[in-house]
Amino acid sequence: MAFVRSSVLSLSLLAALSSGCKKRFDVGDNVLVEWEKNVYPAVILETQGPTKFKVHYQGYDPIWDEVVPRDRVKSHIEGTVVHPEPPQKVRAKALAAAQTNIYKIGDRVRVEWHSTMYPAVIVGIVGQERYRIHFEGYGDEWDDTVGLARIQPR
Known part of the structure; x- marks a missing residue:
């Protein structure tokens, strides 16, 4: 019984740790997104499945909004962000x-x-x-x- 409880605990801990490796991004989140070989602040407008997001680049016209894959969303914005030069x-x-x-x-x-x-x-x-x-x-x-x-x- 102790072995089963220990195994269940170990699996639960492993699942918690592995799920914590992927950051969760939601509509309305302010994030940093790779765009034209630089990283720009953006807001997530909508999700299109677990691996795609429609984003709006802060300070840019909506014509530049685009759907990006998960790997281009680098992180949540924390603190003040310096805007790089426009692409x-x-x-x-x-x-x-x-x-x-x-x-x-x-x-x-x-x-x-x-x-x-x-x-x-x-x-x-x-x-x-x-x-x-x-x-x-x-x-x-x-x-x-x-x-x-x-x-x-x-």
Whole structure:
């Protein structure tokens, strides 16, 4: 009887340890995802089975959302994350958009956030009339990607 109890305990412990090796990722989790040979912060939008996730890269237009395999999801985000430079394909699209967009990098604007206008500066161009902005007087964690509907000239 002691041998059976010991074997069951050993199997339970082994199962617990082996299941702990794989991190669990769920919808809404903030994670780091390998994208174009770098690691970017993203949020899981949906799961597509146990090995695929649809993700949205934080600070990027939804056109870059994609379904990724489990092995590209590296970890949960803990603490502050430094955003790497945008991938080449994003920079190329932004460069093309910059030729015709109304605002340019460095332009001072006012941006709507929750029905209030705040002073901001354009710090990046992410697409056709889509901008990365920095709210003046606030930390980088408040930077946002916005379209023309939320921007006014100063």
